[in-house]
Amino acid sequence: MDFFKRIAAAFGAGATRDNMAGSYPPAALDELSNFRPYPPKVFLKGQGVFAYRLEFGALEADAAGVVGALASEFGWPNPALLQEGHARRGDKSVHFSIRSEFGGVVVVIVTNCAALINKIDALNIVPPPPWLAFPDADPSSLGSLQGAMEYWWDWLFSPFWSELDARGRVAYLSRFAAHDDWLEFLSSRAL
Template sequence: MDLLAAHGNDINSFTRYSERREFGGHVIELVTDSVAVLEALDAMRLRPPAPWLAFPDLDAGGTGSLQGSLDYWWNWLWMPYWTNATQDEREQWLALASDDWREFIELHV
């Protein structure tokens, strides 16, 4: 079920968000002018699920390009996380990945 909500407060701050279950987790789209909300979200260090969890039926060894929902997920959810992840966080992900997923990730980043 999709959720759409908006919230204003007495200090003229506004937050609007929608949420849906997708890609092995919850996708939240948020628009806000509240620095406090953004700082709180940043402090949570949220991350998307691993590609093999978001796309459990995908044959990473047989998929050469990004298309459809994989392309959307990769560019809007995974890459922003991956780009800002520390080297240690990246190595932890790659250690959990199968050889096919490791090669897929390295090919597309």
């Protein structure tokens, strides 16, 4: 599905491509650089939107930090109410959605606010591991990934996992007490 249709669906059909382009004019885009690799940032200039898109998985505990960053940059008085929406402060805009899924949360953000992206990067977010995202899955029976697991792998976990070096992977697997069958699954999908 087209990204703008997905955003429109997430935001009640209100975020059309033209509205998005109007919210993110070229002159308002910060010079953005030196971002952390995870969460990944996709520049939307090719779609006529001068903003970055972030889509990532996070632990429930990290969601509060993301919401706090959104609230601090865009002045929401009650961050506890933030789940999705659009906001503007000066020439900076954000469209966002935060939903519980895959043993944590899935966050989608479109913004031209470098300060917001830097705050999210500073949170050192990690996605839930597969055994938390899919607690009933038997990793030894997984062949090619399809459906929800394919989406989770391609968009939420693989971008994180592929950026880790060997030491980072060992620390992550230790932190989340990986079982041997999941270790084998991850090693079979080495990037």
